[in-house]
Amino acid sequence: MTNNILLAGFGGQGILFIGKMLAYFGLIDEKEVSWLPSYGPEMRGGTCNCSVVVSDDPIGSPLVDEPDLLIAMNTPSYDKFIDTVVKGGKVFIDSTLVDAKCDRTDIDCYYVPATGLAAENNMKGMANIILLGKLLKETGIASMETVEKAMNKVIPPKKAHLVEVNLKAIKLGMEQ
Amino acid sequence: MAEKSLMKGNEALAEAAIRAGCKCFFGYPITPQTEISAYLSKRMPKVGGVFLQAESEVAAINMVYGCAGSGIRCMTSSSSPGISLKTEGISYIAGADLPCVIINVQRGGPGLGGIQPSQADYWQVTHALGHGDFHALVFAPASVQEMVDTVTKAFDLADEYRMPAVILADGLLGQMMEPVAFEDVEIKMSDASNKPWAASGHGGKRKHTIINSLYLKPDELENTVRERFARYEDVKAKHTEAVCDYCDDAETVVIAYGSTARLAKSAVEAARKEGIKAGIVRPVTLWPFPVNEINEACKNAKNVLVVEMSMGQMVEDVKLALNCSKPVEFYGRTGGIIPKPAEILAKIKEMGGKN
Amino acid sequence: MPEFKRPHALADVTTHYCPGCTHGIVHRLVAEVIDEMGIEGETIGVCPVGCSVMAYDYFECDMLEAAHGRAPAVATGVKRANPDKFVFTYQGDGDLAAIGTAEIVHAATRGENITVIFINNTTYGMTGGQMAPTTLPGQVTQTTPYGRDTSNEGFPVKVCEMLSQLDGVALAERVTVIDPANVRKAKAAIRKGFEFQKNKQGFSIIEVLSTCPTNWGKTPVEALERVKTEMIPYYPLGVYKEGAVR
Numbered sequence: 001m002t003n004n005i006l007l008a009g010f011g012g013q014g015i016l017f018i019g020k021m022l023a024y025f026g027l028i029d030e031k032e033v034s035w036l037p038s039y040g041p042e043m044r045g046g047t048c049n050c051s052v053v054v055s056d057d058p059i060g061s062p063l064v065d066e067p068d069l070l071i072a073m074n075t076p077s078y079d080k081f082i083d084t085v086v087k088g089g090k091v092f093i094d095s096t097l098v099d100a101k102c103d104r105t106d107i108d109c110y111y112v113p114a115t116g117l118a119a120e121n122n123m124k125g126m127a128n129i130i131l132l133g134k135l136l137k138e139t140g141i142a143s144m145e146t147v148e149k150a151m152n153k154v155i156p157p158k159k160a161h162l163v164e165v166n167l168k169a170i171k172l173g174m175e176q
Numbered sequence: 177m178a179e180k181s182l183m184k185g186n187e188a189l190a191e192a193a194i195r196a197g198c199k200c201f202f203g204y205p206i207t208p209q210t211e212i213s214a215y216l217s218k219r220m221p222k223v224g225g226v227f228l229q230a231e232s233e234v235a236a237i238n239m240v241y242g243c244a245g246s247g248i249r250c251m252t253s254s255s256s257p258g259i260s261l262k263t264e265g266i267s268y269i270a271g272a273d274l275p276c277v278i279i280n281v282q283r284g285g286p287g288l289g290g291i292q293p294s295q296a297d298y299w300q301v302t303h304a305l306g307h308g309d310f311h312a313l314v315f316a317p318a319s320v321q322e323m324v325d326t327v328t329k330a331f332d333l334a335d336e337y338r339m340p341a342v343i344l345a346d347g348l349l350g351q352m353m354e355p356v357a358f359e360d361v362e363i364k365m366s367d368a369s370n371k372p373w374a375a376s377g378h379g380g381k382r383k384h385t386i387i388n389s390l391y392l393k394p395d396e397l398e399n400t401v402r403e404r405f406a407r408y409e410d411v412k413a414k415h416t417e418a419v420c421d422y423c424d425d426a427e428t429v430v431i432a433y434g435s436t437a438r439l440a441k442s443a444v445e446a447a448r449k450e451g452i453k454a455g456i457v458r459p460v461t462l463w464p465f466p467v468n469e470i471n472e473a474c475k476n477a478k479n480v481l482v483v484e485m486s487m488g489q490m491v492e493d494v495k496l497a498l499n500c501s502k503p504v505e506f507y508g509r510t511g512g513i514i515p516k517p518a519e520i521l522a523k524i525k526e527m528g529g530k531n
Numbered sequence: 532m533p534e535f536k537r538p539h540a541l542a543d544v545t546t547h548y549c550p551g552c553t554h555g556i557v558h559r560l561v562a563e564v565i566d567e568m569g570i571e572g573e574t575i576g577v578c579p580v581g582c583s584v585m586a587y588d589y590f591e592c593d594m595l596e597a598a599h600g601r602a603p604a605v606a607t608g609v610k611r612a613n614p615d616k617f618v619f620t621y622q623g624d625g626d627l628a629a630i631g632t633a634e635i636v637h638a639a640t641r642g643e644n645i646t647v648i649f650i651n652n653t654t655y656g657m658t659g660g661q662m663a664p665t666t667l668p669g670q671v672t673q674t675t676p677y678g679r680d681t682s683n684e685g686f687p688v689k690v691c692e693m694l695s696q697l698d699g700v701a702l703a704e705r706v707t708v709i710d711p712a713n714v715r716k717a718k719a720a721i722r723k724g725f726e727f728q729k730n731k732q733g734f735s736i737i738e739v740l741s742t743c744p745t746n747w748g749k750t751p752v753e754a755l756e757r758v759k760t761e762m763i764p765y766y767p768l769g770v771y772k773e774g775a776v777r
Contacts, residue, residue, distance in 0.1 A: 020182065020353070023182055023353060024182060027180060027181075027182060027355050032355075033182070033354065033355060034352055034353065034354050035182065035352060035353035035354075036348065036351060036352040036353075037351060039207065039208055039291070039347070039351050058441075059354075059438070060438045060439055060441055060442025060443075060445075060517055061438065061439050061442060061514070061516070061517055062348065062352045062354075062438075063348070063514050065516065153181075153182075199612065200608070200611055200612050202608065226611045226612065228607070228611060230604065230607075230637075231633050231634070231636075231637035232633055234601065234604070234633070234634075235601070235604040235607075235633065235634050235637065236604075238597065238598060238601035238604035238605050238608065238634070239604050239605070239607050239608035239611070240608060241595075241597070241598075241601075241604075241605050241608060242577065242595060242597075242604065242605035242606060242607060242608025242609040242610075242612075243608035243609065243611065243612040244608070245595045245605070245608070245609065246575065246608070246609045246612050246613050246616075247612075248612035248613075250608070250612070264598055265598060265601070268597075268598050272595075272596070374593075375575050375593035375594060375595050375609070376575065376593065376613060376616070377572055377573045377574065377575055377592070377593055377613070377616045378571075378572050378592070378593055379572040379573070380571070380572040381572070384590070384591050384592055384593050384594060385593050385594075386587045386588070386593075386594045386595075386596070387594070387595040387596065388587055388594075388595070388596040389596065390584065390585070390596055
């Protein structure tokens with residue numbers, strides 16, 4: 001079993017962060033994992049994406065160009081990657097920021113107004129986590145126990161007070 | 177077994193260098209290796225080491241020359257254009273028989289090229305890392321964990337043979353995170369105490385040492401170079417490494433190094449699932465080049481495919497190694513494009529009917 | 532009356548320098564300072580490329596031979612790894628002020644605790660007398676056969692003046708060795724440089740106006756006279772900067 005996950009949006013939306021979370025889910029569950037960011041000038045302000053592979057077998061390519069799971073947090077990313085998703089794949093779209101509706105019938109698309117929900121629930125900047133929650137619900141890729149462990153790995157001790165609100169955001173995403 | 181954590185290749189390598197007894201680091205920022213400098217700038221002062229951002233790549237490698245010449249374990253890192261600048265200093269380091277570790281996190285070239293992963297510096301690192309008759313040890317790890325494990329080996333062999341060692345990575349390995357564990361390593365020869373040749377101050381206890389690469393008498397220079405090449409033969413005999421998988425009955429053997437070898441291995445495994453007898457050889461050392469290992473692995477092969485992120489550089493060494501005994505084909509992407517396993521698989525299939 | 536003898540730090544070998552060249556005097560002064568401070572065993576010297584390329588054979592302390600212009604970087608590497616040792620470079624004007632300009636400027640501005648002995652003889656000696664960055668306007672060399680034309684070759688680099696602008700510099704002093712009084716002053720400057728280093732007080736450079744009778748086409752005595760009449764007016768002697776930077 002291998003998940004090829006692609007996360008895409010603007011720099012500053014926390015794309016790399018949820019990538020790290022997903023990689024830690026795999027690590028905690030004793031799977032093979034890799035995490036590869038886009039790098040270079042684009043990571044300072046432009047579009048940003050991150051490939052995460054979680055697998056039972058050693059990972060060949062850490063670069064995901066045909067994802068089975070896609071999180072798209074802006075329109076350019078949606079446009080760029082929606083056709084690369086493999087048949088049977090799942091796509092999680094921040095519908096506050098992406099107007100488009102997908103007409104593919106061979107994949108499942110989930111439209112979550114994540115940025116709006118974050119604003120309404122005093123979770124500014126956590127649209128990424130809300131989408132991750134939705135992904136967890138639809139894929140069952142990790143247990144809540146694993147999520148909590150990963151959260152404690154990814155959030156540095158100095159910012160430990162943020163663990164709780166992040167977990168709330170996960171749960172809010174799972175309710176969508 | 178040490179606990180695993182997720183780390184970027186560049187940062188894991190930097191941490192491994194400290195654990196391997198690297199006392200000083202001299203570098204200059206360049207994408208995609210800058211995390212090495214950034215990490216060491218944080219860590220070195222905390223472990224009593226030296227981190228210094230030099231004014232140029234040229235200065236950085238010459239700082240390494242001075243530091244290594246005084247017997248202290250040291251390292252520099254860069255990416256392709258920066259390595260070109262360092263080649264002068266590397267030649268002097270080789271000429272003065274100094275040990276050090278040099279990291280090249282390759283990007284596309286020539287010129288400024290690009291910043292995405294590439295393997296277009298194979299020729300430079302194995303054949304022309306500076307002027308003159310010399311070699312550097314060249315290691316090509318293929319995972320973040322292997323980057324870590326290679327660092328200690330690189331320092332130890334550099335010290336043992338008094339020669340520069342290069343770890344040849346690329347943007348993919350440098351930037352990606354994978355689980356990594358740091359096992360305790362025995363630190364050998366990290367200071368001048370076992371290096372009677374070092375210029376660290378004679379303390380009135382011995383005659384002065386001279387770190388030098390200048391020999392104005394041709395016979396002296398020839399003898400020095402010959403002595404160095406005799407050492408190289410010992411390196412070849414003892415430290416050539418390659419990993420071979422699925423080669424015993426392979427009809428098509430794929431040869432690839434570094435991150436490309438991971439992609440090629442995925443393709444080989446996909447081929448096996450389809451009943452195609454494919455195998456893979458991954459040279460772990462690029463110098464010394466695993467000539468015997470390749471010949472052994474290709475014994476039963478009908479043909480050989482070399483895959484690189486370049487227009488084809490290592491493929492020439494493979495052809496030399498096989499000495500026309502097998503047909504050798506090439507598949508490569510360049511400019512920062514990573515070959516997909518599916519593309520490699522298609523090439524393997526295309527070659528299936530040929531011998 | 533002290534006996535005049537070879538300093539211990541100066542190797543008992545015949546140097547390859549030309550008659551009338553002042554490298555030998557400067558070598559001796561450095562060696563005398565090393566002896567007087569009792570630091571030969573703690574001193575590591577770095578040689579340049581140029582006439583003094585083989586100075587590693589002339590000093591009894593540990594020595595490294597650097598690539599052309601890179602001595603300050605090499606010295607930085609030695610010093611950072613061995614902060615309690617004494618490290619000096621010995622460089623000519625082509626090495627220091629042309630190909631190695633970046634290295635000297637940045638070693639200076641970092642306040643690297645090293646001492647630089649800089650030989651300015653307005654020419655490339657080893658390669659046979661080509662234009663140096665310090666060649667005077669109008670001076671004839673192998674590559675300025677009609678005299679250095681500032682509209683084509685630009686102007687000489689005044690190293691002490693330039694480096695004295697940098698905050699990392701504890702000592703920038705220009706001296707010469709054309710007569711006994713100046714030799715004494717030169718030695719005092721070199722000693723000062725090593726003392727700044729001893730106290731970890733910053734970078735020091737001692738520029739020595741020197742002769743090259745061979746490439747200047749002069750006798751040794753005429754060469755000394757040229758330093759006085761042509762070089763010193765363009766490169767005034769004296770202290771350009773002095774004072775601990777840390």
